Amino acid sequence: MTNSSSQQNNPILTFDGKRYDITNLSNETKEIVKGLQVADNQLRLYEDTLKVLAIGRQALAKQLNEKLKGVQPMQK
Numbered sequence: 646m647t648n649s650s651s652q653q654n655n656p657i658l659t660f661d662g663k664r665y666d667i668t669n670l671s672n673e674t675k676e677i678v679k680g681l682q683v684a685d686n687q688l689r690l691y692e693d694t695l696k697v698l699a700i701g702r703q704a705l706a707k708q709l710n711e712k713l714k715g716v717q718p719m720q721k
Contacts, residue, residue: 656667658678667675 658665658667658670667678670678
């Protein structure tokens, strides 16, 4: 789903390979489009958050690995 502007500056919704003039959609349909936009933005935000958490976790694992180098592990 994408929004773009046409030559007349009318907002265009591209959905499922079809283009729609947003100004011609019902208010209910416009609200659904807004909801999808919010959901897309939240997904991007959380994907970025997950990437940051993964990098942080890798850094912590590396630090733990360094700290455990001088520690004798338990016998099985």
